Amino acid sequence: MGADHSRAAPPTPPGVRRILIVTVVPLFLATLVAALVLWPRDAPRPEAGDDLPRYHGTVTRVVTEPCPPNPAVPEGTPTTAGGPCGTVTVRVQDGPDAGQHVDTPIPAGPGAPSVSVDDDVILVSLIDPEDPAISTYNIAEHQRGTPLIWLGVLFAAAIVAFGRLRGLAALAGLAASFAILLTFVLPGISAGQPPLVVAIVGAALIMFVVLYLTHGVSAQTSVAVLGTLGALVLTGLLGLAATNATHLTGFGSEDATTLSMFRGDVDLHGLLLAGIIIGSLGVLDDVTVTQAAAVTELAHANPNMSRRELYRSATRVGRAHIASVVNTIVLAYAGASLPLLLLLTADSRALGQIVTSEFLAQEIVRSVVATLGLIAAVPLTTALATVVTTAGRRRAGANAAPGAPDDVAVALPRPATDRAETLQALSTPRTRHTPPATRSEWPEPDRSTDTPW
Structure with a gap:
C-alpha cells in the first residue's frame, strides 16, 4: 500500500x-x-487657534489677464508680478454664502494649486480687521476627500479579492495598527513619555495583534512573533548605540525643528529612535513570517532533512529575501528624501562635510540600523522555526537506525512481502507506462502548512 501524502502537517508536540x-x-x-x-x-490637547473658516466650492469660471507692473522694484528684478493673474469664479457649497458665486484671485506663489473649471476646491474666508462686515474668499487647496475614499475602496477590494478571509484579517490588522499608533504611541510621546520605550511597547503590541490576527494562532506564528520581538529589541539597542556614537540630536529635519518650537518637552533624540523602530516593524514581520513559513514548507516537502540541512536550506531563502529587502529599504528612504537629495546637489560644501552633517547622517543611521535588524531576524527566526518544526520527530529506540543522528527522521522499515507475491509480481507482464498525474490529481493543492496548536 502506498504512503498517504494528503495528510496535513502534524500537530506541534505537547x-x-x-x-x-x-x-x-x-x-x-x-x-x-x-x-x-x-x-x-493627561495627553495635551491642541489649543484652539485662530483657524480661518473653510468652505467647499466648485470652480465655474477662470479668467486670466496680464499681471500689473510692480510699482517700484530694485534694478535687475522683473517688472511684473510672478503670476498667474486673473479671477476665479467659485460656487460656494456650504457656509453663510452657500449657493452663491464668489470671485477669488487666481492662486499664485510657491505651492499654489492650479485650478480649472469644475475643480472642487476649499475656500478660506478672510475678514477685514478694520471692517469685520467685509469678507473675501481665497482658494486654499483642492478637495481630496472623494479621490482618497475611492482609492481606499480600491485598496481594500484588491486585498479582499486576492487574500479572501486572510485579506480581511490583514485589513483588520492594518486598522488595529493605526488605532494603536493614534491612541497610544503618538499621545504617549506627546504626553512626555520616553519615546524609545513607548515605541518598543507600541511596536510589540502591534506585532502581537497583527500577526495573530492575520496568520492565526499557531506555532508558526508564535515563532514569527518571537523572532520579530528579538529583532525589534536588537534594532532598538543598535539604534541607541549608533545615535550616541554619531552624536545625533534629532534636529536633522525641518519637521523636528518645527516640532521643537511647538512642543519643547518632546525628546527629539528618543523620537528619532522611535521612528527607526516603528519603521522597521513593517519589514521585520514580513521577513520573520516568510522564514517561519519557509521552514515549515521545506520540512513538509522532505521530512528526512536533518535540522542542520533544514536550517541551511531556509537560510538560503532568507539570504535572497534580505538581498531584495535591503534594496527596498534604501529606495524607500531615497524616495521619501528626494527633496533632501536634490538639496545636496545645490550644496557647495565638500562631500565629506555633507555626508557627516546631521540631516544626512540621520538618514544613513536610520537605513543601516534597520538593515542590521533585518539581517539578525533571519538566523534567529530560522533557528527557532527549525527547532519547533523538527521537535518530536525522533522515533523510539526500537525503530531508530543504529548510529542515526538524533535530529534525522528515520524512515520506517517496509513491511515484509510474501515470497509468493514477489514471484507473482516479477512474472506479471509489464503494462503500458501511464502518464504522470496532472496537477489536479495532487491531493489538497491549496493545503495550508500552518502548524496547529
Whole structure:
C-alpha cells in the first residue's frame, strides 16, 4: 500500500506547545502591563487657534489677464508680478454664502494649486480687521476627500479579492495598527513619555495583534512573533548605540525643528529612535513570517532533512529575501528624501562635510540600523522555526537506525512481502507506462502548512 501524502502537517508536540505558551503568553502580558502603565491619561490637547473658516466650492469660471507692473522694484528684478493673474469664479457649497458665486484671485506663489473649471476646491474666508462686515474668499487647496475614499475602496477590494478571509484579517490588522499608533504611541510621546520605550511597547503590541490576527494562532506564528520581538529589541539597542556614537540630536529635519518650537518637552533624540523602530516593524514581520513559513514548507516537502540541512536550506531563502529587502529599504528612504537629495546637489560644501552633517547622517543611521535588524531576524527566526518544526520527530529506540543522528527522521522499515507475491509480481507482464498525474490529481493543492496548536 502506498504512503498517504494528503495528510496535513502534524500537530506541534505537547512539550513544544507548552514551551511556546510559557514563552509567548508572559511576553504578551508584560506588553499589556507596560502599555497600561504608559497609557497617556493627561495627553495635551491642541489649543484652539485662530483657524480661518473653510468652505467647499466648485470652480465655474477662470479668467486670466496680464499681471500689473510692480510699482517700484530694485534694478535687475522683473517688472511684473510672478503670476498667474486673473479671477476665479467659485460656487460656494456650504457656509453663510452657500449657493452663491464668489470671485477669488487666481492662486499664485510657491505651492499654489492650479485650478480649472469644475475643480472642487476649499475656500478660506478672510475678514477685514478694520471692517469685520467685509469678507473675501481665497482658494486654499483642492478637495481630496472623494479621490482618497475611492482609492481606499480600491485598496481594500484588491486585498479582499486576492487574500479572501486572510485579506480581511490583514485589513483588520492594518486598522488595529493605526488605532494603536493614534491612541497610544503618538499621545504617549506627546504626553512626555520616553519615546524609545513607548515605541518598543507600541511596536510589540502591534506585532502581537497583527500577526495573530492575520496568520492565526499557531506555532508558526508564535515563532514569527518571537523572532520579530528579538529583532525589534536588537534594532532598538543598535539604534541607541549608533545615535550616541554619531552624536545625533534629532534636529536633522525641518519637521523636528518645527516640532521643537511647538512642543519643547518632546525628546527629539528618543523620537528619532522611535521612528527607526516603528519603521522597521513593517519589514521585520514580513521577513520573520516568510522564514517561519519557509521552514515549515521545506520540512513538509522532505521530512528526512536533518535540522542542520533544514536550517541551511531556509537560510538560503532568507539570504535572497534580505538581498531584495535591503534594496527596498534604501529606495524607500531615497524616495521619501528626494527633496533632501536634490538639496545636496545645490550644496557647495565638500562631500565629506555633507555626508557627516546631521540631516544626512540621520538618514544613513536610520537605513543601516534597520538593515542590521533585518539581517539578525533571519538566523534567529530560522533557528527557532527549525527547532519547533523538527521537535518530536525522533522515533523510539526500537525503530531508530543504529548510529542515526538524533535530529534525522528515520524512515520506517517496509513491511515484509510474501515470497509468493514477489514471484507473482516479477512474472506479471509489464503494462503500458501511464502518464504522470496532472496537477489536479495532487491531493489538497491549496493545503495550508500552518502548524496547529
